[in-house]
Amino acid sequence: MTFKNTLEFAQKLDAEDKLARYREEFIFPQHNGENVIYFTGNSLGLQPKSAKRYVDEIMTDWANLAVEGHFYAEKPWWDYHDRFAQKLAKVVGAKPAEVTVMNTLTVNLHLLMASFYRPKGKRYKIICEEKAFPSDQYMISSQVRFHGYKPEDAIVEIKKREGEHNLRTEDILNKIEKVGSECALVLIGGVNYYTGQVLAMEEITKAGHKVGAFVGWDLAHAAGNIALKLHDWQVDFAAWCSYKYMNSGPGNASGCFINEKYHNLKDIPRFEGWWGHKKDERFLMKPEFKPEAGANAWQISNPPVLAMAPYLASLELFAEVGMPALIEKRNTIVAYLEFILQEIDKEVPGTFEIITPSRQEERGTQLSVFLHGQGKALFDYLMNHGVITDWREPNVIRLAPAPFYCSFEDMYNFGQILKKGIQDKS
Template identity: 55%
Template sequence: MNYQNTLAFAQEQDQNDPLKHFKARFYAPQVNKRDAIYFCGNSLGLQPKSAQAYLDHEMQNWADLAVEGHFKGDTPWFNYHRLLTASSARVVGALESEVVVMNQLTVNLHLMLVSFYRPEGKRIKVIMEGGAFPSDQYALETQVKFHGFAPEEAIVELFPREGEHTLRTEDILQSIKDCGEELALVLMGGINYYTGQVYDMEAITKAGHEAGAVVGFDLAHAAGNVPLKLHDWNVDFAVWCTYKYLNSGPGGTSGVFVHERHANNPDLPRFAGWWGHDAGVRFQMKKGFIPMPGAEGWQVSNAQILPMAVHRASLELFDEAGMDNLRAKSEKLTGYLEYLIDDVHVGKDVLEVITPRDPKARGCQISMLVKQNARELFNKLMEAGIIVDFREPSVIRVAPTPLYNSFEEVYRFSEILHECLEAVKN
């Protein structure tokens, strides 16, 4: 695409955007009594305007039905999580039986690790990306300790080559091969939260299985961001949150994928709870756990109805928009943003894009390494009504999301970035 650094070009792209009407279906935060330019959906997505009605509906059911709301009304809570199943399966490329919405992200990650990190003999190692999001680091650290291993012995962290910012796929695959018979698990993020790099999940899964290991992904930054094909890629398990690109509110619920070859194995070790027990006899309150078939068998507690109501509102927007359409716009948005950052004349020597240049190798994010006055630049952007994200020591993450961001906002950002770089020059 031949980008142009003009307002007219940006407005023309918006005029021709088939998803442009979705922007009006979200609330925008205010800065200086004006709508902010919100490029922080990689931390917390904006609120869909429809979310309040879905939430109010369940609040009214609670008021009118109280405990009977579990089995009466138009959306009985007993099976409420199933209202989210089909849409969730479409988002992550799974069979409906392979997904369930429950709990929160790191809780679900621990539940998956109980089942899928099963060290035995010399096969104890876990491969993960170096500098992964802290929750993943802490979860794995404590899981390997639980099994009696030292983290430095069991966890293999992968880092980019010297002078590079992202992992090369061939290096990931070679590390898996090198670990060989010592490898029990590969656990990667689908997208690196810091750089925005999309990992080749299909190739990683294939290599992990060839080494005899289980392969799982934390899709916190991938679900709702890039098209996924977890079933077809033969991924063993995955977890994701819903408050980032899936726009389902702070502390929102989480999702789990368990491939069907595992999901119907009642002998697979797990930490059980009554909501994962056979629904047909659940209320008989008898001893002896009988798991529900599919991913539902990993449920522990009853559904979080209010967060799930918000998530339901958001998922309907994703069904309407379609992940392929969102991805097509996302690649254009980040391409335009990259072009404009490169074209900012002042400060070219202080900004470095550390996100992959190939649009297909990144999500809805461009990460800028700021080599001078990084925190000051971030503060100036925020004061000017640009809501972005700062990550220590000196990276500003800019995430234009296709559901509610526009090309004109990307253009305005570049103008304000230029002004802010002028203001913080030494």
């Protein structure tokens, strides 16, 4: 497609967009009486209009039924999490029994590491990426210390090459091969939060297994954003938050994937609790733990249904639209945003560079823009002019045009605001 940097062309793309009507399913913050241009779905997705109804259902059932709501609510609370399995499995490329919803992201990664980080003898090292999201860095460091190792000995970081913004797949594979039999776990973010780079998850998973390591993925920036095939790729485990591209609300419940090959192992270590107990015997209060089938065996506490309700509301939209349609629009709108940025760079050259990979298979919804000489003043200008975007030190603005609710006209209007901001600051 040949793009044009005109309002008429952007409006034409919106008129042809099969997902355009879903914009009306979300609530936008306002700036001077107009919807903001919202680029931070990679941090917190907009609120689906249906989310309040799903929460209100539970509040009404609580008021009218009290404790009986566990069994007699329209959506009984005791098995509320079961409603996620089919729909969520399609988002992450899993079997329904391989996914569950519980806790929050870093909590779940800690719990999963109880099962999949089992250092023994010389096999004790964890491979992760350099400058992973800080929570992952803290988690991995605390895990190796808990097992009696020093982080500087047990953690192996994959680094970018000098002068490059993104990791090279061959460097990751070479590092895994080099660590070899000392590697207990490969745990990496599937989409880099800073640059938006999508890693070659299938290839990396195979490499980790080849050296005898478990392989897990932090999919915080991947779930609801890119095509995932966790089961087919034979990933051992994964976890993701739900409040970014999946629009479930701030700090909300996390999803987990545990490959089915671990479901029936009697000797697999894990932390266990009431809600992981076999469902049909749960209320018999027996002292011996009998695991529920599938990933639900990793649950500990009963589900926080008030938190999960907005997630379920959003997931209904995902089920209605489907990941293939979202990815198709994502590819077009991100390409159009990239084109707009390139056109502005022609008019005011040398101001910024896009550090997200240009190849479609290596990126999702996010474009990260490194500013040269503008600093945070340009970010502040955008925020003050109705563009909600994200600043990351030292000099990066992250732009994530979520396909559910961002329009092509948003991309054009953003370009005009950005150009004026650069010119005013020059």
